[in-house]
Amino acid sequence: MSEHITSGMVLAAGLGTRMRPLTLHTPKPLIKVAGRTMADRALDRLKEAGVTHAVLNISYLGEQIAAHFKNRTDMNIQLSNEDEPLETGGGVQKALSLLKGTAFFVLNGDAVLLNGPTPTLRRMKDFWNAADMDVLLLLLPSAKAIGYSGPGDFTLDNRSIPAFREECKTAPYVFSGVQILAHNTFDNRPRGKWSLREIYQDAITKGRARALVHDGDWLHVGTPEGLEVAEDYFAKLA
Template sequence: MSAHITHAMVLAAGLGLRMRPITLAIPKPLVTVAGHTMLDRALDHVERAGIDDIVVNTHWLAGKVTEHLAGRGGITLSHEPELLETGGGVAKALPHLGHASFFVVNSDIIWTDGDTPALARLARMWNPERMDALLLLQPVERAVGYEGKGDFFLDAADVPRRRGEASSAPYLFSGVQVLHHRLFEGAPEGRFSLNVLYDRAAERKRLFGLVHDGAWYHVGTPETLPEVERLLSSPQV
């Protein structure tokens, strides 16, 4: 694993509204899918990448996340009394994320690796001299449980371009990425989306993308759970 990525953040503060009624009682990251919570799956990826300093943010049913993580070492909790969205949540946690580059991983998606772990592939491609953000992009045609139109096009130089007015785009943002501290210089206060910073990075030609070569699952509603569990439990996964 690249030596310049030593920290990571796992986003676990969302409300999980589309997963109700399940998420009335437990936060979405603690929903169990094929024997493992989505939060544990994300943390396992990060820990296998050799990251020992991990921040997990909390909001909805935060006490349950705190209790669940009590047995894991190397984790700093960043509680948000008011939900800060993705950008605000990471900005709040910056003091715990080192001084340079770090992974950010959503805990409400599930992915499996190809021959080389996705985080290792991101670290290998990451160049902080040229990049402020490197997004792992999932081909829409291989995205399980996804019903959107895609987020990005990707050119031959690995530069993403938003779908814009196009009817569809071939790649979606997977929820896995590498960011640099400098991306947050001049960021909005309080609640905001990381999309604001992606667009700034794109304007500066410092936003890049890498296509994921493994499987990716969006567990958006209770109805999608059985199919995702079936696929994750199959021998080839």
Template sequence: MVLAAGLGQRMRPLTDERPKPMIAVNGAPMIDQLLDRLAEAGVEEAVVNLHHHAGQLRRHLEGRTRPRILFSEEETLLDTGGGVARALPQLGEAPFFVANGDVVWLDGPDPALRRLAEAWDPETMDALLLLQPGSGAFGYEGPGDFRMDPAGRLTRRAERKLAPFVYAGLHILAPRLFEDAPEGAFSLNLLWDKAAAAGRLFGLRHEGAWYHVGTPQALAAVERELALELGGWRDDTNGG
């Protein structure tokens, strides 16, 4: 599931005429780079939700075959959880990746998506989140999201406290987590809290670089950093 329906308000004016996931980072739209990596990880089918500039994004993706694209159009924004819940009939009954359509990262020695898949344990997990250490999250200035114990179980950052890990925009969910979910719009945070209360919310530390692209100024900074890091980044062997 690729979350691509949001308004991208903090990226205005760049999102006045396009959806945020279609903004290019170092020469290629963020959503194309994500889909390339999903294909490389063996994903054959991806559901993309649509709302903001829905027709433009549909036209951009509808000819794609790796992965094959299904669309879930939202007349009214359903937030992250509601968007995934609406697409459940297309996603099937097995655990699935959920990815932000605007996530930008570099892999470490092993691809992050493969590491998530290999770490997934359906006996103990309802959700497995990729986490970036806040100290190494380029462009991120928040207080963090989670603490992680030695077994990988996650707890929320306490109010007015700092937490060492930031959600990196990629995770695996079990469909059973949506049982008794609300109707309409709701955040995936609600389901993460449900999993945490049952001791079934886990994290995996990202081994590579991760970039927060929230504003036009942040985009420019990420472009400069990637140019320095990779000397004009565009690695077509892994889509990143």
């Protein structure tokens, strides 16, 4: 059931510790992959899905992000300033009043999402059903995650219901950092620093979490080595 989702958020407030020394003077979302910043690439995905109102949370070197996006005028971009990074859940909670509608997208700012046969975020909108879902996660097979070498995050059953890896050594799917969240899942949540994992866990417990498997490429660009892999990927496409 497609829903008219017009708001989205890009998480851009992290310290970029694992990307040092590149992030000593440049915030990670402004690091370029094949000539375009990772934050702009995330906003490009939102725009093509019909999102007209985007929010970026900023903290570390946030003035650089603010200056950069003053020059982008093709969509309405607002900034949510954090005195210190609030992690994923706290960051979205602080920006909640800027996110319109009953549901919205959230994308990590340190990955590059490439479309499959259908634009990925449109595919997610078409799958979203507010009657059954509070959370929709975009997963991909761990073996297909470019620049990622971790143990995986989720299992997934044939009803599109995800579950955390928990004690298992590995899981077949990695979370892309791309999601749709129902606005009301933040009701009565605390202010301050906390993780969106709490939202996912609650939705899984209530049977209101679903996941889609990404049918395109996805590049994790959280380290200098990951950036090198991503540059090589795009060089081969040229």
